[in-house]
Amino acid sequence: MFGSVRKEEDARRLTDKIGPNVTPLLFDVTDTKSLQNASRQVASIVGPDGLAGIVNNAGIATSGPLVYQSIDEIRWQFEVNVIAPIAVIQAFLPLLKAGQSPATKPGRIINISSVGGKIAAPFIGAYAGSKHAIEGISHSLRRELQLHGIDVVIVAPGAVNTPIWDKDSAQDMSQYAATEYAKPLQAFQRYMTGLGKAGYSPDQVGEFIRQVFELKAPKTRYAFVPNPLFNWVLPLAMPHRWLDRAIGRNLGLLPKK
Secondary structure, three states: OEEEEOOHHHHHHHHHHHOOOOEEEEOOOOOHHHHHHHHHHHHHHHHHHOOOEEEEOOOOOOOOOOOOOOHHHHHHHHHHHHHHHHHHHHHHHHHHOOOOOOOOOOOEEEEEOOHHHOOOOOOOHHHHHHHHHHHHHHHHHHHHHHHHOOEEEEEEEOOEOOHHHHOHHHHOOHHHOOOOOHHHHHHHHHHHHHHHHOOEOHHHHHHHHHHHHHOOOOOOEEEEOOOHHHHHHHHHHOOHHHHHHHHHHHHOOOOOO
16 A cells, blocks of 8 residues: 655654555655656556555645635645646556556546535635536546546545644635625634534544445445535535525624524
């Protein structure tokens, strides 16, 4: 098993925790040169056996009202969450035995989306847009890769208790303090922090992804959402305008009745 990290200390921690069953790959998904080097490193290790699959889970979350969020920040959101996964797939696709003998069992690709890939909350428009993009790309790619027998599956977790929403890219709203969104943003941050702390652990999400990866005939998409009735089923079933009003009143974007 291989796992990508960006820092040497993360590589050491990964090896210490998991042991010799994992080989850390030191690269940044947005760095084409390091990505190609990692692909060659993996190829030299696996040889003709190739890879059983790829799990594309690298990502960042930025937040802020889209009417004020900087274009550079939005562009970087898509660079990491959309362009980079495509680059990873292109770099490692030959190792999934693409184009080899029909008798060779090809590998599988799992792309990690999000609840935001279907339900777009306010103030994470760039993040939600990137996950919507991953959904469409995954469906298109799966249909293209039928030619090689390579399956593409989407896994869309809900809230996960990780530091992603604690990072400056998601939490620093100081640049919007003088806008009309200051108070709704504070309510949004409280909501997201509580949602994250009540979410699944990374180990639970990893175990779910492993189970999906090992299924003989997986569905094309899986949602893994805490309290799915209220966080998934009902929001998807509600008319969009109803959901707009419910969110608007909860966050102070609309007056409460």
